[in-house]
Structure formats: structure tokens, C-alpha cells
Amino acid sequence: xxxxxxxxKETGTWVHIGTETTIEDGAVVAAPLAQLVDADESFFKAVxxxxxxxxxxxxxxxxxxxxxKLSFVVINFPSFSDGRGFSLAVRLRKDLGFRGEIRAxxxxxxxxxxxxxxxxxxxxxxxxAREEAFKAAVKRYQVFxxxxxxGRTSLAHARHARxxxxxxx
Amino acid sequence: MYAxxxxxxxxxxxxxxxxxxxxxxxxxxxxxEEEFRPLRLMNGLYLQLHAYMLRVAIPxxxxxxxxxxxxxxxxxxxxxxYGHFTTRQNVQFNWPKLVDTPDILQxxxxxxxxxxxxxxxxxxxxxxxxxxxAAGDEVADPRPYAELLRQWSTFHPEFSFLPRKFKIAITxxxxxxxxxxxxxxxxILKQNDAGETGxxxxxxxGMGRTPVIGKTIRDFLPEADLLSYMEAILRVYNEQGxxxxxxxxxxxxxxxxxxxxxxxxxxxxEWQAIRNNPIDVxxxxxxxxxxxxxxxxxxxxxxxxxxVDDLARQNFLFAAWVRNNTGKHKVPGHVHVTISLxxxxxxxxxxxxxxxxxVADLADQYSxxxxxxxxxxxxxxxxxxxxxxxALWKTxxxxxxxxxxxxxxxxxxACPGLxxxxxxxxxxxxxxxxxxxxxxxxxxxxxxxxxxxxxxxCINACGHHHAGxxxxxxxxxxxxxxxxxxxxxxxAEDASKAAILGPGFGEEGIVDAVEKVVAVYLGExxxxxxxxxxxxxxxxxxxxxxxxxxx
Numbered sequence: 001x002x003x004x005x006x007x008x009k010e011t012g013t014w015v016h017i018g019t020e021t022t023i024e025d026g027a028v029v030a031a032p033l034a035q036l037v038d039a040d041e042s043f044f045k046a047v048x049x050x051x052x053x054x055x056x057x058x059x060x061x062x063x064x065x066x067x068x069k070l071s072f073v074v075i076n077f078p079s080f081s082d083g084r085g086f087s088l089a090v091r092l093r094k095d096l097g098f099r100g101e102i103r104a105x106x107x108x109x110x111x112x113x114x115x116x117x118x119x120x121x122x123x124x125x126x127x128x129a130r131e132e133a134f135k136a137a138v139k140r141y142q143v144f145x146x147x148x149x150x151g152r153t154s155l156a157h158a159r160h161a162r163x164x165x166x167x168x169x
Numbered sequence: 170m171y172a173x174x175x176x177x178x179x180x181x182x183x184x185x186x187x188x189x190x191x192x193x194x195x196x197x198x199x200x201x202e203e204e205f206r207p208l209r210l211m212n213g214l215y216l217q218l219h220a221y222m223l224r225v226a227i228p229x230x231x232x233x234x235x236x237x238x239x240x241x242x243x244x245x246x247x248x249x250x251y252g253h254f255t256t257r258q259n260v261q262f263n264w265p266k267l268v269d270t271p272d273i274l275q276x277x278x279x280x281x282x283x284x285x286x287x288x289x290x291x292x293x294x295x296x297x298x299x300x301x302x303a304a305g306d307e308v309a310d311p312r313p314y315a316e317l318l319r320q321w322s323t324f325h326p327e328f329s330f331l332p333r334k335f336k337i338a339i340t341x342x343x344x345x346x347x348x349x350x351x352x353x354x355x356x357i358l359k360q361n362d363a364g365e366t367g368x369x370x371x372x373x374x375g376m377g378r379t380p381v382i383g384k385t386i387r388d389f390l391p392e393a394d395l396l397s398y399m400e401a402i403l404r405v406y407n408e409q410g411x412x413x414x415x416x417x418x419x420x421x422x423x424x425x426x427x428x429x430x431x432x433x434x435x436x437x438x439e440w441q442a443i444r445n446n447p448i449d450v451x452x453x454x455x456x457x458x459x460x461x462x463x464x465x466x467x468x469x470x471x472x473x474x475x476x477v478d479d480l481a482r483q484n485f486l487f488a489a490w491v492r493n494n495t496g497k498h499k500v501p502g503h504v505h506v507t508i509s510l511x512x513x514x515x516x517x518x519x520x521x522x523x524x525x526x527x528v529a530d531l532a533d534q535y536s537x538x539x540x541x542x543x544x545x546x547x548x549x550x551x552x553x554x555x556x557x558x559x560a561l562w563k564t565x566x567x568x569x570x571x572x573x574x575x576x577x578x579x580x581x582x583a584c585p586g587l588x589x590x591x592x593x594x595x596x597x598x599x600x601x602x603x604x605x606x607x608x609x610x611x612x613x614x615x616x617x618x619x620x621x622x623x624x625x626x627c628i629n630a631c632g633h634h635h636a637g638x639x640x641x642x643x644x645x646x647x648x649x650x651x652x653x654x655x656x657x658x659x660x661a662e663d664a665s666k667a668a669i670l671g672p673g674f675g676e677e678g679i680v681d682a683v684e685k686v687v688a689v690y691l692g693e694x695x696x697x698x699x700x701x702x703x704x705x706x707x708x709x710x711x712x713x714x715x716x717x718x719x720x
Contacts, residue, residue, distance in 0.1 A: 080207065081290065083327070083331055083407055084407060086327045109207065111208055114326065115324075115327075115329055140187055142183075144180075144324060145320040145321055145323050146321060154448075155176050158176075159454060
């Protein structure tokens with residue numbers, strides 16, 4: 001598997017754990033959301049940093065109580081066509097104000113690189129064979145019709161930005 | 170018409186480059202057909218029964234003469250000399266070679282056209298009234314809003330992988346010619362008591378195997394809030410729409426499951442949370458787009474034109490054409506003209522390269538270089554001076570484009586059916602041809618009056634049979650093509666679902682059945698009563714008796 005960095009921000013490394021895993025003190029771990037919902041304070045004290053692994057059908061509201069404890073989130077696409085993953089990332093950024101790394105795993109295709117980046121993902125895990133295509137796809141488009149989570153405003157706003165700047169000055 | 174700026178050009182050209190790369194990877198074997206499929210579908214390239222089919226977007230059905238010439242050129246150079254205009258106001262080419270498709274897309278991009286989002290589970294081409302900007306009965310031209318929606322929905326980062334395809338239609342007129350209540354989202358442009366412009370927002374309409382008429386979730390949305398409100402509707406749908414069964418994945422099912430009130434409540438809550446984000450465009454941008462749709466400068470002329478009246482007295486077919494195929498324009502002395510693509514015995518919606526070139530020339534000569542495509546699969550010259558009608562009609566008639574049947578029984582909507590489509594259970598085109606041949610008599614058609622027949626070759630309902638005054642649905646019955654007869658549908662402001670009348674028929678039988686239904690209407694109608702009104706007054710019983718009684 002290759003890790004494609006979409007935003008250029010630093011990407012993390014972590015170990016995936018289950019309910020039976022023994023956790024080493026200070027380890028950086030990724031755990032399923034349900035396990036984190038049930039975890040007590042001692043768990044969060046023991047680990048170094050923790051991230052949640054979310055299915056695309058996860059309810060973003062269920063993440064809310066945990067949001068300030070999470071360093072990163074992994075959203076796992078069962079199929080590239082399951083577009084709920086995009087809305088979930090948008091919810092984390094927009095409604096929870098989550099600023100940590102959001103990573104896509106599972107089945108995505110290179111042609112979704114820009115969709116991922118612009119919905120708030122930082123990185124994507126993909127088979128090695130797709131790494132180059134993902135990297136090329138991020139560079140293909142320069143302007144977009146929508147404001148997005150890379151901080152870019154829509155073309156509609158950009159077209160008139162200079163006029164607005166003039167007004168402001 | 171909207172004209173691309175450098176950014177619009179850059180986006181569409183980047184898309185062509187991307188697709189050329191994908192096609193090369195497929196041709197070299199780097200991509201399997203399975204991997205290539207979602208990529209080609211995002212560019213409107215289907216694999217049909219016999220060949221690839223390329224669906225080209227005609228945003229809100231508006232074309233310039235030069236764009237039409239380019240379509241003619243593509244039909245001639247890369248296809249078999251014809252194109253097919255669709256119910257989504259788009260055009261399809263049925264025989265392109267895969268290796269040529271990147272060149273075709275480049276030819277389109279050069280005239281500000283594309284095939285983006287003409288398939289796939291994304292927001293499809295936004296459709297509107299084919300007479301927009303010309304019709305006498307509209308509040309304002311709906312196309313600036315359609316263009317705004319086109320831009321907002323193009324490559325949307327969040328809404329390009331929806332549970333299912335998503336269709337938006339806008340009307341601004343009293344008479345709904347865009348079938349807005351049958352769309353995932355229908356928008357009716359209106360003015361409130363304060364004189365402000367906004368939209369009635371309807372969600373959850375749709376055809377397919379579960380026909381549903383949309384429900385209003387907001388009576389008045391200020392025009393400046395359009396995109397943020399659309400985003401709220403789409404987010405609720407993307408998150409909660411069903412993904413376990415593609416036949417239950419459209420928004421209509423979610424709206425039914427939640428209830429329209431709950432859908433409205435969730436939309437409203439999300440909209441309140443996002444309406445101040447930079448989603449809606451600045452007023453300057455709305456004004457920039459609107460300026461492209463400024464009404465053409467037409468000279469105010471008299472509506473009484475002696476040459477038209479004289480020719481109409483001499484020539485019944487011309488008189489019928491003026492009556493059926495032209496309509497009231499905003500500017501006195503002008504009309505909008507519908508060029509019927511429904512010659513009796515012909516294929517609904519098809520046009521040859523020569524016909525497309527001719528329509529382009531006529532648009533330049535008589536209609537400010539503008540052309541429209543209607544969801545009923547006809548072409549429109551929106552701005553024609555009445556005094557030009559005799560010359561225009563003679564030229565059209567000589568090219569096989571003079572059929573005077575707009576809105577009449579032979580103005581049939583039909584899907585491509587089993588002649589082309591891999592999903593179809595039965596052929597649609599030959600049924601349309603058989604019906605129009607059977608009723609090839611303009612006097613008889615004029616006597617019957619407005620009557621919409623819509624034919625689908627399978628339950629997916631691309632031929633809109635649910636909304637037909639007479640709907641015909643082709644099914645597969647133990648390996649035989651069989652046609653069900655439905656009555657009483659409407660796609661207009663009085664939208665209604667057609668109901669199945671009884672057991673289906675073979676190819677001959679369905680044409681006979683249509684004839685019997687029409688005979689009941691002619692016998693039972695009251696003075697000036699149209700077919701749909703008579704059916705609604707009488708109900709199905711007398712039609713049933715006439716069609717099945719002798720069995």
C-alpha cells in the first residue's frame with residue numbers, strides 16, 4: 001500500500017487496534033469508533049495519540065463527544081461509489097471543527113483525488129499501482145466552481161475578488 | 170447565451186486531457202473495462218448493445234448556431250450522420266469509436282460544450298423551459314439560475330458520488346413545460362408580494378419503477394440563497410439516501426420514508442448552519458451571468474402579417490404548423506417556433522447532420538443565432554419574426570422538418586429502447602413509428618387535439634410513460650415484447666401519474682388499443698374538452714371497456 005499525501009501537511013503513522021489488543025504506553029493507535037465510545041479515561045491517558053476509524057455510514061454526531069480527544073480520523077470506503085465518506089469529512093471539518101489528519105482508506109480511485117482533498121481529506125491509502133495516478137490527479141485542475149476545505153473560495157468569488165479588494169482598500 | 174471565460178475553458182480542457190489519458194490507458198490495456206467503466210461514465214460514454222454511445226450535455230437546452238454546426242460535424246465525421254436529441258435536452262451519438270472520443274470531446278470543448286456529468290450518480294444536466302427568455306408567460310428568464318446550478322454542480326467535491334443520479338429542473342412560467350414536479354428537485358421561479366424573486370422548491374419527484382410526484386418543501390426561497398439551500402438538500406440526501414438497493418436509492422424514496430415535512434425540517438436546519446458560508450455567489454457574479462442572457466434586441470412589429478394569413482388560407486399544412494408549432498413571444502410581431510423532430514413514420518428526436526446544419530443556418534438567419542432543445546425531443550427557434558414564417562416553413566418543409574404536429578398525438582416522446590439500449594426489455598422506436606404512421610392525417614390529428622403519448626422500453630421510464638396522457642411501457646413477457654397501456658398522466662403543472670389500464674399487448678395490438686382509446690375520447694368529449702380532461706372526468710371505465718370489452 002502507498003500513502004498519498006494530498007495536502008502536503010505532515011502525515012502520521014499509527015497501529016490499528018481492536019478490543020483484544022494490548023496497548024503499549026505512549027503508542028499512536030487507530031481504533032474503531034465504537035471501541036472509543038466505550039473506552040474510559042485510562043485508555044486515553046495510556047495511549048500517546050488516538051484516532052478513530054469510521055465507516056462511511058458513521059453518524060458524525062457520534063464523533064462529537066470524542067472530537068477533542070482525537071488526533072486523526074480514518075474514513076474507510078467500502079466502495080469508491082459510496083459518497084457518504086465525502087460528506088462525513090465535510091461534517092468533521094465544518095460541524096466539529098476537526099483539524100487533525102483525515103485519511104481515506106479502502107476503495108477509492110485516482111479520479112477522486114480532488115474530491116477527497118477538497119472535502120477535507122489530507123491523505124489517502126491506495127494500492128501501489130495507483131500511487132502515480134493519484135499524484136497526477138491532484139495536479140490536473142487549478143480552479144473550481146465551489147469553495148472547499150483546502151481554503152480556496154469558489155471561482156464565482158475569485159472572479160470578483162479583485163473588485164472586492166478594491167472596495168476594501 | 171453564456172460565454173466561457175478563461176476559467177471555464179481551463180476546466181473543460183483539463184477534463185478533455187484527463188479523459189484522453191484514461192482512454193489511452195484503456196487502449197493500452199493498463200485499465201480493464203471494469204476499471205474504465207466508472208471513468209467513461211463520468212464523461213457520458215456508455216457501452217450500449219452494439220457500440221459506445223456518447224451523451225453530450227446541452228446545458229438547459231440552449232445551443233448557438235455554431236454549436237449546432239459542430240454537432241452536425243461530429244455526426245458526419247465520427248458517427249453515422251445523425252444525432253439523437255433526448256428528454257434531458259441533451260444529444261446522443263450512437264456509433265462513436267472509443268479511440269475517437271477524446272477528439273470529439275476536444276471538438277466540443279472548442280465550442281464551449283462538454284459531456285461532463287451526463288451520466289453517473291451525480292447532478293445531471295439542469296433542464297428548463299425550452300421557451301425560456303422568449304415565452305410571454307414567464308416571470309423572468311430561468312437560464313441564469315440554471316447556469317449558476319451548472320457551475321455549482323460541476324465536479325462538486327462532495328456530491329459527485331451520490332446514491333443515484335440527480336436531476337434538477339427549473340421553470341419560470343405559469344405553464345410548466347419543464348416537468349418540474351417529476352424531478353429530484355423542481356424549482357418554480359416566482360415573485361412574492363414584496364416583488365422579490367425566489368423559488369418554490371419541490372423535492373422527491375421521479376419516474377423509474379416507483380413514480381412519485383414531488384412535494385413542496387419551501388414556498389419561497391430568496392434567489393440569492395439558491396446554492397446554499399441546494400447544498401443542504403443534497404447533503405441530507407447524500408448522507409441518508411439508500412445505497413443498498415439501486416431501485417430505492419433516488420431522493421424520492423428518502424422523501425417518502427422521512428416524510429416531506431421532516432425532509433424540509435432537516436434541510437432548513439442544515440441550511441441555517443451553512444447559509445453564511447461562501448456557497449452562494451456574490452451579487453456581482455449573479456449579475457455577470459445574468460448579463461449573458463439579456464433579451465435580444467427585437468424590433469416591435471405588428472402581430473397581423475398579411476403574408477402569413479394569405480399562405481395559411483391557401484395551404485392547410487402551413488396553417489396547421491403556424492397554429493401548432495409557433496407560440497406567443499414577449500415581443501409583439503414575434504413567435505417561438507418548434508421544429509418537430511417527429512416526422513410521421515420517423516424516429517423521434519433524430520436529426521441528420523444536414524438537418525442540424527440547416528437548423529443552424531436558419532437560426533442565424535431568423536432567430537438571433539439561437540436554438541433550443543425541448544424535453545419533448547424537438548428543436549426550437551426562440552426568436553422569429555412572424556413575417557419570416559412563410560419562408561422559414563418552406564425551407565423546413567423541404568428538408569423534412571416541417572411536421573405541424575407539435576403537442577399533438579404524433580409528437581411522441583420515446584426512449585431509444587431495445588434498438589440501442591442495453592437495459593431495455595422492448596423496442597420503443599418501432600412503436601412510435603407504427604403509431605405515427607397509423608395517425609398520418611393532419612386533419613384527424615387537429616381534430617383530436619393536444620395529446621401526449623410517451624413510450625418507454627423498460628421500467629426505468631426514460632420515455633416518461635408515467636407522465637403520458639397515454640403512456641406505453643414495453644416489458645418482456647416470457648421472451649416476447651409486450652406493451653402495457655397507461656392513461657391519465659401529466660408532466661405539466663397539473664402533474665399526475667398515469668395508471669395501467671389492463672393487460673398488455675403485442676406490437677400490433679398496442680397501436681389498435683391507442684386507436685380505440687382515442688375513439689372513446691372523440692365520442693365522449695364535451696365541447697372544447699381535451700383528452701386528459703375527458704379521461705379525468707370519466708375515469709378509466711369506458712376506455713377499459715372499449716379496449717378489452719371484445720376480448
